[in-house]
Amino acid sequence: MSDLERTAAGKNAAPRDAGLIYRHRVSTRIWHWTNAVVLLVMLMSGLMIFNAHPRLYWGEYGANPDSPWLQIGSTADRGLLRIGNLTIETTGVLGLWEDPNGRAQHRAFPYWATIPSTYNLALSRRWHLTFAWLFAGGIAIYAIWSLFNGHARRDLAPRAAELRPRHILEEIKHHATLNLPKGEAARRYNILQKLAYIGVLVVLIPLMILTGLTMSPAMDAAWPWLLDVFGGRQSARSVHFIVAFLLVLFFLVHIVMVILAGPINELRSMITGRYRLPKEKR
Amino acid sequence: MQKKLLTRRNFLSSVAVGGSATVLAGCDALSNSPTFRQFLDSGEWLSYRVQRFFGASALAPEYTEAEMSPDFRTNGNTRARSPEWNRHAAEGFANYRLEVGGLVETPLSLSLTEIRAMPSRTQITRHDCVEGWSAIGKWTGVPLSAVLDQARLRDNARFIVFHCADDFGGTSYYESIDLVDAFHPQTILAYDMNDGVLPIGHGAPLRLRVERHLGYKHAKFVMRVEAVEHMSDIGSGRGGYWEDRINYDWYAGI
Numbered sequence: 322m323s324d325l326e327r328t329a330a331g332k333n334a335a336p337r338d339a340g341l342i343y344r345h346r347v348s349t350r351i352w353h354w355t356n357a358v359v360l361l362v363m364l365m366s367g368l369m370i371f372n373a374h375p376r377l378y379w380g381e382y383g384a385n386p387d388s389p390w391l392q393i394g395s396t397a398d399r400g401l402l403r404i405g406n407l408t409i410e411t412t413g414v415l416g417l418w419e420d421p422n423g424r425a426q427h428r429a430f431p432y433w434a435t436i437p438s439t440y441n442l443a444l445s446r447r448w449h450l451t452f453a454w455l456f457a458g459g460i461a462i463y464a465i466w467s468l469f470n471g472h473a474r475r476d477l478a479p480r481a482a483e484l485r486p487r488h489i490l491e492e493i494k495h496h497a498t499l500n501l502p503k504g505e506a507a508r509r510y511n512i513l514q515k516l517a518y519i520g521v522l523v524v525l526i527p528l529m530i531l532t533g534l535t536m537s538p539a540m541d542a543a544w545p546w547l548l549d550v551f552g553g554r555q556s557a558r559s560v561h562f563i564v565a566f567l568l569v570l571f572f573l574v575h576i577v578m579v580i581l582a583g584p585i586n587e588l589r590s591m592i593t594g595r596y597r598l599p600k601e602k603r
Numbered sequence: 604m605q606k607k608l609l610t611r612r613n614f615l616s617s618v619a620v621g622g623s624a625t626v627l628a629g630c631d632a633l634s635n636s637p638t639f640r641q642f643l644d645s646g647e648w649l650s651y652r653v654q655r656f657f658g659a660s661a662l663a664p665e666y667t668e669a670e671m672s673p674d675f676r677t678n679g680n681t682r683a684r685s686p687e688w689n690r691h692a693a694e695g696f697a698n699y700r701l702e703v704g705g706l707v708e709t710p711l712s713l714s715l716t717e718i719r720a721m722p723s724r725t726q727i728t729r730h731d732c733v734e735g736w737s738a739i740g741k742w743t744g745v746p747l748s749a750v751l752d753q754a755r756l757r758d759n760a761r762f763i764v765f766h767c768a769d770d771f772g773g774t775s776y777y778e779s780i781d782l783v784d785a786f787h788p789q790t791i792l793a794y795d796m797n798d799g800v801l802p803i804g805h806g807a808p809l810r811l812r813v814e815r816h817l818g819y820k821h822a823k824f825v826m827r828v829e830a831v832e833h834m835s836d837i838g839s840g841r842g843g844y845w846e847d848r849i850n851y852d853w854y855a856g857i
Contacts, residue, residue: 361626374735381666381729384736386674437634438627442733443850444634444643450857451646537650538731539815539856543658554729554737 342508344596349472352463353591359459360568362452365436367565368429369445375416375429377562381553390559393429453533460526476510477519483512501582504601521571525564532561651854659783663814666727672738675730675797677804680769680776683824688768696808701792703750705829706760711753715794715808721745721753724791732818733851742812744793748786750828756782760830764837765811768824771844778822779834779842779853780813789814792825817855819845 345353376389383389392403393416400416402409413419418431420439432438436448467473482488492513495501502511510518534540535547535557551557579587583599590596633639683689691699696715703711725743751763763785767776784790792809794801801807806823813820820843834840839847846853 362630365626365630370735374732376736381670382672382737382739384672384676384732384738386676387672433624433627436627436630438631441849443845443852446733446852447643447646447850448630448634450650450852451643454646454649536731537654537857538663538729538817539654539658539661541729542661542663542815543654545664548664554731558735 340598341595342598343594344590345594348466350591350594352459355459359452359456362436362448363456364565365434366445366448369435369437370442370449372429372435372440373442377559378555379559380555383555395427477515479512479515488512499581503599507598517571525567528560528564532557647852647854650857654856655783663728663789666739668727670739671727671741675738675740678732678818679823681804683768684770685768688824692803699808701809702827703754705831706757707754707830708757709754718745719794722749726789728814730818741797742791742793743795744791744812746788747790747792751785756830759832762831762834764829764831765822765825766827766829767822768826774844776822776844777838778820779837780820784813815856819851820855
């Protein structure tokens with residue numbers, strides 16, 4: 322037990338409620354909320370940066386004379402999203418939308434999704450590239466701390482038994498039928514949760530950081546292997562964009578699961594650390 | 604049931620819109636706060652220091668002819684308006700001279716013939732625009748270090764400024780780089796592009812290639828090179844036209 326846990330436990334030496342457990346350490350909680358803010362800023366400032374050239378390419382180069390695999394554009398009266406040969410009308414949301422003053426704007430992402438809310442590449446880059454340092458610092462401290470305090474091994478690493486296909490299938494069945502873990506089983510992350518968190522921590526976030534670095538011309542000079550890994554700067558820019566949307570997808574699933582599992586209880590556990598184990602069905 | 608669903612959806616969407624509006628208003632307000640702006644500007648300083656620490660002398664990747672963009676688009680100004688430059692352009696730049704001055708022992712005035720007689724470097728590199736696109740092209744020019752060695756920098760020179768013939772709304776374009784970039788082997792004043800004479804759209808007769816930086820650092824239509832001690836002596840003090848005008852990062856390695 323860490324000092325913090327002891328202190329926290331001391332406060333409730335005689336817990337009135339045996340169902341209330343200490344679930345999230347302060348390091349996890351601080352990192353969680355820092356990330357919530359930092360990732361939202363990174364996403365929204367990133368969308369503004371994307372607005373400066375709303376086209377994505379594969380390979381090393383890619384500019385207006387070349388063919389993009391994804392493009393957000395507009396005609397006089399329609400907003401359009403083009404992916405490969407597919408064209409989707411997105412008027413009102415992407416490509417063509419109304420700003421708060423009721424004026425039509427021919428830009429990719431709308432004002433409510435970008436930082437700043439008006440077109441400003443210089444400022445969005447400052448938000449994005451400064452918060453990138455906060456993000457990097459946060460994940461570095463969290464990673465070292467999680468390895469050091471056992472969080473990674475104890476809470477995140479899947480056990481052999483959990484990785485059996487039969488177990489994973491059962492968990493999927495439970496989740497699909499909204500039969501979420503109760504009682505003692507809710508004390509720990511279940512295997513789907515673990516895999517989702519590991520996927521984000523070990524796959525998506527490293528991909529995000531590395532593709533971000535690949536877009537820096539000075540980094541490409543210092544670490545030319547970045548270009549080999551991603552197949553060029555424009556490919557890295559495409560992967561950066563795709564992974565950003567996978568992170569948004571993770572966020573949406575995360576929010577749905579929090580709501581299904583009991584939003585007040587879940588929110589409290591991420592603020593105070595204390596979590597009430599859901600009662601088992603009698 | 605239908606009604607209830609709609610109500611809930613309306614409620615949720617107004618919460619979402621309201622929340623987003625609060626975040627946006629907050630972020631826009633923060634962007635205008637001088638203290639927060641200082642914080643936002645700190646990322647540039649950090650990136651500059653860290654990238655200099657880890658790879659001050661690293662070479663930008665160079666490509667093969669097969670990897671070049673079939674069509675290298677132009678951007679920024681595609682010609683200059685100054686009468687002096689237009690006179691030179693009409694004469695095929697036969698009487699153009701590059702002035703090199705400021706904190707140097709020997710100010711220079713070099714014709715294109717003299718510049719072409721100096722050591723040269725050819726490189727196929729990737730041009731990355733701050734907007735996000737990239738194009739690969741072949742550049743030939745004189746290494747800036749050769750020009751600066753000939754002019755001999757004074758000890759207090761810390762930045763090299765490029766004064767250009769093009770302008771935006773009457774304000775001449777200019778850019779500046781530090782001495783690490785100025786003496787980097789791939790930093791050249793290019794007079795040829797893709798095996799031909801540098802086209803006007805790409806900044807004839809001379810444009811800076813400072814690989815490892817975003818496109819706006821690559822000053823076109825260069826007329827004068829000046830060595831200075833402080834960026835504050837030039838323009839509004841941020842080290843470049845776009846830096847002064849809309850606060851682009853002076854350090855554009857990222």
